[in-house]
């Protein structure tokens with residue numbers, strides 16, 4: 001039986017519509033569920049108090065029990081994957097819904113940002129930040145590679161349905177199972193931080209906030225200066241692999257595509273360039289830039305924008321016939337373990353690992369900014385501000401404080 005956190009539905013008894021996430025959708029017969037194996041056939045309701053919201057995970061046996069206890073609707077399910085026509089229709093519905101969600105996210109960004117505050121846990125859990133930091137530090141002392149993983153993890157969380165810890169949910173077809181997230185690391189660090197903070201303030205600090213603190217603490221561990229992280233995010237209730245695959249920008253994107261991708265989250269071209277500076281730490285794998293080395297275009301076997309000796313070195317590391325998919329290549333060739341501005345210097349030397357990196361220097365629209373960001377002082381000052389903006393994407397007033405970051409709370 002298929003089971004996932006995908007596509008929970010909220011029934012709104014006053015308006016008799018089903019809602020998903022931040023926006024309303026038509027009645028259940030036409031509800032597209034991005035990656036669930038079912039569609040809802042029939043729904044009736046009774047006795048639901050006004051304004052009550054219920055989460056429905058139809059394949060989950062424990063939820064089904066809860067649903068039968070609540071007796072506010074009946075349903076039949078169709079196994080969608082056995083019906084390709086349904087699948088195609090659902091995919092287009094899903095794209096439409098994703099677009100609508102992103103529209104809502106960008107329109108409401110100031111309202112969402114206002115849900116967040118510095119020192120959010122000052123009264124409710126004054127030691128939260130320091131306890132999280134201690135747990136993160138202790139995990140990173142065991143494996144410092146996880147620091148880059150956590151910075152990337154917050155980006156991958158925020159760009160898919162907003163910063164709601166959807167990346168942390170376990171299950172079939174959740175975001176973390178998407179190929180684009182296959183190399184994401186650091187989940188155990190968030191678990192350790194959650195356990196530590198639950199021990200002092202149970203049910204108070206959201207997993208999405210923990211991830212935001214952990215990402216900042218990771219940059220500090222790599223000798224970055226850090227920034228004040230806002231708190232107040234709620235944890236989401238669903239997570240879909242397909243959404244991650246659709247929403248996260250691939251490394252083949254050019255500047256126009258990157259600008260557009262960030263703009264849909266209410267983030268500017270400038271913020272996009274600054275946030276890309278995270279590639280000052282961490283690694284990429286051969287398959288992500290393979291085409292640049294061996295199959296670039298009709299006229300160029302190798303991407304001419306790569307520094308010639310760097311291209312040769314990459315070809316040695318990632319040989320055409322037998323490249324190693326587990327080999328890790330530093331994205332910053334100058335100081336790969338330091339959270340500093342050298343990523344931008346690397347771009348000026350044509351040593352950007354991905355098209356999405358190098359094009360920031362090669363495109364006239366972003367080159368000037370890349371040059372400015374080569375200054376440690378400028379990068380330092382601006383990175384934290386951009387992370388605060390990214391950390392406010394799609395945050396919502398509704399949701400829960402998960403007790404375990406890997407699973408939604410039972411009723």
Ligand code: HEM
Nearest residue numbers: 148149151152155183249250251275278282283284285356
């Ligand atoms: C601008 C669009 C972006 C693209 C196309 C992109 C793409 C990628 C790719 C392909 C990798 C390597 C994955 C692998 O080979 O396993 C990577 C790694 C990484 N990304 Fe990005 N990224 C982008 C923006 C960001 C942002 C905004 C952040 C954080 C704020 C970020 C943080 C990182 C970090 C820290 C790593 C290294 C992870 C590790 O070593 O485990 N990236 N990114």
